[in-house]
Amino acid sequence: MKWKKLTVGPVQENTYIIYNNKEAIVIDPGSEGKKIIHAIESLNVKPLAVLLTHAHFDHIGAVDDVRDKYQIPLYVHKKESDWLSNTKKNGSNFFGQSITANAASHLLSDQDNALKIGSFSFEVLSTPGHSPGSISFYLKSAGAVFSGDALFAGSIGRTDLYGGNQDILLKSIHEKLMNLPEETIVLSGHGPETTIGMEMDSNPFLGGF
Template sequence: MQWKKLTVGPVQENTYIIYNRENEAIIIDPGSEGKRIIQNIESNQLKPLAILLTHAHFDHIGGVDEVRERYDVPLYIHKREADWLGNTKKNGSLYFGQSITAKQASHILTDNDKMLKIGSFSFVILITPGHSPGSVSYYLKGANAVFSGDALFAGSIGRTDLFGGNQKLLLQSIHQKLLLLPEETTVLSGHGPETTIGMEMDSNPFLSGF
């Protein structure tokens, strides 16, 4: 199992394309530059199976419709943010003077969902609200990696001043879900460089004293 990171859009959001030996692929958070994402998929002869969203902020959904229309694949999102796709106030784009939306998701996750199997891909679903109410992290045990969206960053945590944000809840999510993963787990965030669970446990200033 391998992945590619494409940093897209004006706020430098990380889109991830995970793929296996059969060139099947899962796309996480196609945030912008849909044509560039499609070009990367096609130049590597990948076959997308689904799009997973860690959350529905505008910088994570801007390329969804373009990619989905090209490949006709299902879109997964948590129930608490299903209506954010079409709501510019909730998804934050209105706050930044934009109007970014995406069509309705075909698959809705809930707090009761623990696993997600798509083809040969098996994700552990970690419900990690705080940055936004429906934030989800996807743990790919076989690749020793977690796609944390905007919950946890290298040396930082997600902002909580946007609609539905809650810092106390975010810190609980990080400590009770993400920091319980093996320390060598690679953390692939929605912005910035990759890190590991162990590195964040040792040095992230936002996590001390909680």
């Protein structure tokens, strides 16, 4: 199991292509659809689905490019299903933009604890706070969690946008992410990778956890 990180768009969002043999999953195609498609083609893999950790504008800008190119389904938490078309909720209006995506074909809920697509088996962790429907995808076989904007190297997600709540975010991180093995690689929506253990030891926002 491997992954390729592409940093895209004006706010340097991390898009991930996870691949196993000839199959792939695309997580958070945020912008620069041509760049993402070129990377997929270079890897010579077949995407099976697009997964969203949440539906903020910087994570959805290239959803339709990738989905239309490969005719694959889109998964998002049901609490943010309407964010794909609502520029106020997805935050693009706040930044003077209008970024949208077509409706998702698969809606996840807090009760969906697992997701199997092709050869990929994810644990679905509900990690709200940065946004109400934020989820993290834990790929145990790879020892990695795709945390979206919940947890960063040395920081946590902002909570001043629509639906954000810092207390809920800290609870999510503590109960869901900090319970993963310390060697788990954290692949965030922005910035460099880190590990659960490193964040336990040094993240200034997680004192007492």
